[in-house]
Amino acid sequence: MTGHSRGASKPSRPQRPHPPRRRTGPTRPPVEDPARLAALETLRAVRQRDAYANLVLPQMLRDRRITGRDAALATELTYGSARAQGLLDAVIEACSDRPLSEVDGSALDALRLGAYQLLRTRIPAHAAVASTVDLVRAELGSGIAGFVNAVLRRVAEQDEAAWVDELAPDPDTDPIGNLAFTHAHPRWIAQAFAEALGSREESLKRALEADDARPAVHLVARPGEVSADELAAITGGDVAPYSPYGVHLEAGAGDPGDLEPVREHLANVQDEGSQLCALALTRAPLLSGDEEGGDNGGTDDRWLDLCAGPGGKAALLAALVGIEGGELIAVEKAPHRAELVRKLTSGLPVTVHVADGLETDFVEGAFDRVLVDAPCTGLGALRRRPEARWRRQPADVGTLTKLQRELLTEALRLVRPGGVVAYVVCSPHLSETVGVVTDVARRTEVEVLDAREFFPGVPDLGEGPHVQLWPHLHGTDAMFCAVLRRPV
Numbered sequence: 001m002t003g004h005s006r007g008a009s010k011p012s013r014p015q016r017p018h019p020p021r022r023r024t025g026p027t028r029p030p031v032e033d034p035a036r037l038a039a040l041e042t043l044r045a046v047r048q049r050d051a052y053a054n055l056v057l058p059q060m061l062r063d064r065r066i067t068g069r070d071a072a073l074a075t076e077l078t079y080g081s082a083r084a085q086g087l088l089d090a091v092i093e094a095c096s097d098r099p100l101s102e103v104d105g106s107a108l109d110a111l112r113l114g115a116y117q118l119l120r121t122r123i124p125a126h127a128a129v130a131s132t133v134d135l136v137r138a139e140l141g142s143g144i145a146g147f148v149n150a151v152l153r154r155v156a157e158q159d160e161a162a163w164v165d166e167l168a169p170d171p172d173t174d175p176i177g178n179l180a181f182t183h184a185h186p187r188w189i190a191q192a193f194a195e196a197l198g199s200r201e202e203s204l205k206r207a208l209e210a211d212d213a214r215p216a217v218h219l220v221a222r223p224g225e226v227s228a229d230e231l232a233a234i235t236g237g238d239v240a241p242y243s244p245y246g247v248h249l250e251a252g253a254g255d256p257g258d259l260e261p262v263r264e265h266l267a268n269v270q271d272e273g274s275q276l277c278a279l280a281l282t283r284a285p286l287l288s289g290d291e292e293g294g295d296n297g298g299t300d301d302r303w304l305d306l307c308a309g310p311g312g313k314a315a316l317l318a319a320l321v322g323i324e325g326g327e328l329i330a331v332e333k334a335p336h337r338a339e340l341v342r343k344l345t346s347g348l349p350v351t352v353h354v355a356d357g358l359e360t361d362f363v364e365g366a367f368d369r370v371l372v373d374a375p376c377t378g379l380g381a382l383r384r385r386p387e388a389r390w391r392r393q394p395a396d397v398g399t400l401t402k403l404q405r406e407l408l409t410e411a412l413r414l415v416r417p418g419g420v421v422a423y424v425v426c427s428p429h430l431s432e433t434v435g436v437v438t439d440v441a442r443r444t445e446v447e448v449l450d451a452r453e454f455f456p457g458v459p460d461l462g463e464g465p466h467v468q469l470w471p472h473l474h475g476t477d478a479m480f481c482a483v484l485r486r487p488v
């Protein structure tokens with residue numbers, strides 16, 4: 001994250017007349033430090049092989065039998081360091097005698113881990129520096145350990161607020177850049193949020209803050225099997241505010257995959273926003289396709305999920321259509337993700353097709369309701385995918401919007417006259433949301449419904465007709481949902 005400093009030149013190294021602030025605390029931690037080692041190795045996997053921290057770390061913790069406080073510490077340090085990477089890198093670079101591009105990758109992982117502890121945790125500075133340097137010495141040798149020690153000591157000379165003050169773009173001339181830096185987001189993402197929010201700075205600040213916080217885990221109770229009240233009682237969670245099937249668990253409440261209702265397929269892990277978007281598809285009124293049918297709706301028993309993997313929404317939709325004796329067809333292009341759909345929907349009336357949604361054998365008008373939960377940048381779920389914000393690039397948007405438009409157009413061909421299509425993305429980026437829907441609606445004969453009607457009880461839905469959810473307003477991922485009906 002270079003280019004965040006106020007001037008064109010690199011900021012001069014801070015020269016502190018006073019001794020560092022945080023020099024107290026426990027003595028050096030033991031070299032045996034499974035939590036930090038797991039964090040360091042996960043950060044390395046993320047950097048070297050584009051791994052996902054939230055898949056690598058839980059597996060590593062299980063394999064190494066790291067539990068309790070150590071597991072909590074490893075999780076906090078890994079996800080926190082991955083999330084704050086751009087901010088940490090700017091500080092590290094300001095404290096280093098060489099550009100980041102010349103720093104050994106493994107040393108950089110360790111520096112991020114150390115800087116995160118210094119700037120964003122209550123771990124005493126001495127312990128943060130010493131434990132990181134010990135790891136580096138053991139793994140990379142004394143030479144690099146000396147470099148890491150020197151940089152981290154400089155990082156420790158001031159707190160996060162002071163570093164932000166020194167390194168962030170000027171709030172008067174670049175308010176979005178300043179907020180992006182402060183809340184550890186790439187500038188282009190903060191810009192995309194600002195455009196979706198209508199450029200109100202206070203909203204952007206709240207959106208970025210919420211995006212930077214550790215999210216609660218949400219569960220969905222399987223309709224017809226268990227109620228949200230029962231699921232909340234079993235798991236110790238709270239009934240969700242908007243989804244009738246939702247339950248919120250406390251942030252950091254352990255691995256939800258270990259919960260009995262999840263193991264027994266009575267519940268899945270699913271963000272409440274995803275639940276609401278799937279439910280919106282089921283709530284939109286159909287029109288009859290026959291000439292005399294008026295608005296009695298006609299058939300409503302064949303639903304399609306055109307981009308189903310890994311299957312969260314498919315499971316909810318299938319449970320609901322199954323109650324009325326209908327079925328869900330789930331299409332997924334990636335075979336391994338289609339397998340996840342099969343697992344997640346076992347016992348439900350679902351047929352899974354491994355196919356490209358643009359090239360299926362289905363005849364035109366074969367379905368009553370179609371969900372297009374299109375591949376997207378995922379900018380709406382950054383809080384759940386720690387490293388994603390630094391991996392995504394602005395160029396990804398153009399490739400994705402082309403596919404999104406094609407999938408939505410195909411969904412409108414596959415739905416019957418009078419049937420409905422929900423277009424959903426986990427992103428607030430206007431190109432992926434309003435841009436796609438507006439473009440397709442201009443080329444296709446379609447009725448754009450006011451999607452807000454299908455989110456009953458949910459506040460702050462703006463002027464419509466589409467719905468954009470936000471972490472800071474709704475406690476959900478930033479899901480977007482448009483509902484379109486094919487004219488009869």
Ligand SMILES: C[S@@+](CC[C@H](N)C(=O)[O-])C[C@H]1O[C@@H](n2cnc3c(N)ncnc32)[C@H](O)[C@@H]1O
Pocket residue numbers: 274306307308309310311312313314331332333334337355356357358373374375376
């Ligand atoms: C946003 S995810 C869907 C999430 C899913 N609906 C859920 O709730 O679990 C998009 C999925 O579309 C799949 N996909 C991408 N291109 C596709 C295509 N052309 N046809 C069908 N599926 C596709 C991706 O592999 C990915 O699994």
